[in-house]
Amino acid sequence: MTDDSAAATKNRNQEPSGIPVVSRNSLEYVVRSGLAGGISGSCAKTLIAPLDRIKILFQTSNPHYTKYSGSLIGLTEAARHIWINDGIRGFFQGHSVTLIRIFPYAAIKFIAYEQIRSVLIPSKEYETHWRRLASGSLAGLCSVFVTYPLDLVRVRLAYVTEHNRVKLTNIVKTIYQEPASVTLSSKSYIPKWFAQWSNFYRGYVSTVLGMIPYAGVSFFSHDFFHDVFKHPLLAPYAVLELSEDDEVVRVQKHQRTPLQTWAELVSGGLAGMISQTAAYPFEIIRRRLQVSTLAPRNMYEHKFQGIMEIARIIYSERGWRGFFVGLSIGYIKVTPMVACSFFVYERMKLYLGI
Numbered sequence: 238m239t240d241d242s243a244a245a246t247k248n249r250n251q252e253p254s255g256i257p258v259v260s261r262n263s264l265e266y267v268v269r270s271g272l273a274g275g276i277s278g279s280c281a282k283t284l285i286a287p288l289d290r291i292k293i294l295f296q297t298s299n300p301h302y303t304k305y306s307g308s309l310i311g312l313t314e315a316a317r318h319i320w321i322n323d324g325i326r327g328f329f330q331g332h333s334v335t336l337i338r339i340f341p342y343a344a345i346k347f348i349a350y351e352q353i354r355s356v357l358i359p360s361k362e363y364e365t366h367w368r369r370l371a372s373g374s375l376a377g378l379c380s381v382f383v384t385y386p387l388d389l390v391r392v393r394l395a396y397v398t399e400h401n402r403v404k405l406t407n408i409v410k411t412i413y414q415e416p417a418s419v420t421l422s423s424k425s426y427i428p429k430w431f432a433q434w435s436n437f438y439r440g441y442v443s444t445v446l447g448m449i450p451y452a453g454v455s456f457f458s459h460d461f462f463h464d465v466f467k468h469p470l471l472a473p474y475a476v477l478e479l480s481e482d483d484e485v486v487r488v489q490k491h492q493r494t495p496l497q498t499w500a501e502l503v504s505g506g507l508a509g510m511i512s513q514t515a516a517y518p519f520e521i522i523r524r525r526l527q528v529s530t531l532a533p534r535n536m537y538e539h540k541f542q543g544i545m546e547i548a549r550i551i552y553s554e555r556g557w558r559g560f561f562v563g564l565s566i567g568y569i570k571v572t573p574m575v576a577c578s579f580f581v582y583e584r585m586k587l588y589l590g591i
Contacts, residue, residue, distance in 0.1 A: 258489060258490050258491070259490070259590065259591055261351060261352070261355045262352075262355070266351075266591055267348055267352070269586075269589045269590075269591045270347055270348050270351050270586070270591055271344035271345070271347070271348045272344070272585070272589065273347065273581075273582050273585035273586050273589055273591070274343045274344045274345075274346060274347030274348060274582060275339075275340040275341065275343050275344035276340075276581060276585055277343060277347070277577070277578045277579070277580075277581035277582035277585060278339045278340060278342060278343020278344070278346075278578060279336055279339055279340050279343070280577055280578070280581050281343075281573075281574045281575070281577040281578035281581070282332075282335055282336065282339045282574065283332070283336070284573055284574060284577050285570045285571075285573060285574045286328060286329050286332045286335065287316070287328035287329070288566060288569060288570040289335070289395075289570060290319070290327070290328055290329070290330060290331070290332075290395050291312060291315050291316060291319070291566060292563050292566045292567060292570060293392055293395040293396065293524065294315065294395065294396070295315070295562060295563040295566065297392070297396050297524050297525060301318075302315050302318070305318070312565075312566055312569075316328075330394060330395060331391045331392075331394030331395040334387060334390055334391040334394055334405065335391050337387060338384050338387030338388055338391060339384075341380075341383065341384055342380045342381075342383070342384040342387075342388075343380070343578070345379055345380040345383055345384070346376050346377060346379070346380035346452070347376070347582060349375065349376035349379040349380060350372055350373060350376035350456060353371075353372045353375050353376055354369075354372040357371060357372050358372065366457065369453075369456060369457045369460055369461075370453040370454070370456075370457045371453070372453075372456060373452045373453040373454070373455060373456030373457055374448070374449045374450075374452050374453035376452060376456070377448040377449070377451060377452025377453070377455075378445060378448055378449070378452070381441075381444055381445065381448050385437070385438055385441055385444065386437035386438065388444075389412065389437055389438075389439060389440070390405070390408055390409060390412070390437075392524060393408045393411075393412065394408060412436050412437060412439075413433055413434070413436060413437075414433075415436050417429075417432035417433050417435060417436060418432065418435060418436075418439075421435055439526055440522070440523040440524070440525075440526030442544060443519050443522040443523040443526060443544050444519070444523045446519050447516040447517075447518075447519025447520050447522075447523060448516070450512070450515040450516045450519075451512045451513070451515065451516035451519075451520075452512070454508075454511055454512040454515045454516070455508050455509065455511075455512035455575060456508075457508075458504075458507060458508035458511045458512060459504055459505055459508040459575075459579050462503070462504035462507055462508065463493070463494075463496065463504055465504075466496055466500045466503075466504060467494055467496075471500075474497070474500075475496055475497055475499075475500035476494060476495070476496060476497065476500075477494075477495040477496055477497050479495070490590065490591070492586065492587065492591070493583065493586075495583065495584075495587060496583075498580070501576075501579065501580045501583060502576040502577075502580055503576070504579070505575050505576035505577070505578065505579035505580055506572040506573065506575065506576035508575055508579070509571040509572050509574060509575025509576060510568055510571065510572055512571075512575070513564070513567050513568065513571040514564070517560070517561055517564055517567060518560035518561070520567075521551060521559070521560050521561070521562060521563075522544055522547050522548055522551070522560075525547045525550070525551065526544070526547055
């Protein structure tokens, strides 16, 4: 080997060690992880937007679509009804608000997860099941608190089927002008404006209760299946092969071992199904709370209903099965959504060098 070639080889071997490592606590890491999370969430939501619209119509017992709920045949009939009346635009009604909400929601969720995980799991020795669950649950709570009003507006937009009533400004005004919760308005020390703005958090408590199992189980399951696919028996088929230099860079930057596309999608899809099952009853209650003032029985009284009252109504209507209305659609929707979300996020992390 000549002196020049030996020097070149030496330089190539030294290049990876000289690559700057982005600290998890730095602003640069936060921005990059937020960008990766926002893009992944937007891609996932756009993928399943038509199913999301139908599921909301089923969950909220929209009178025009109640007859279709409860079966996959009903799903196709509901889709046909939307297509005939509204065309392709009907499948994406409220989706612009979804994207406005989902980008910060997903960005905050993944930022919070990375930061909370770095605190609760600073090294492999702290990698326990409950710490993974806690990291995911707390991350979900952070993102929901910031973006919940946008989710409420999105549900109202998706619920309305008369196009002459579908105006974002009108929806926002209507929510604000609805009677506030008696619990808040009856307290003399709570300003009236605060009680009115709390209308944008209608159903928030049930969301929090549902987010604890949903986000926690979602991140936990994804990490669990990641470990399963990295087992020596599956690793040759599931782990993405990297060049020697790329592997050194990955280790240098403490990046997760990347999986093959199929393995990443499977781990994300299974995580979505498990988390959806765990949190679905709370989601049903949340959706009904969000449109409770629009229901025929409350349309003129504008009566505010609480979690327990909504739960009793759901049970009286359909029994325990009422808490799982639309779950089959939920699986069809959540499986590709979560799979897409985690896949895009993991790949974006690689591309962004974090």
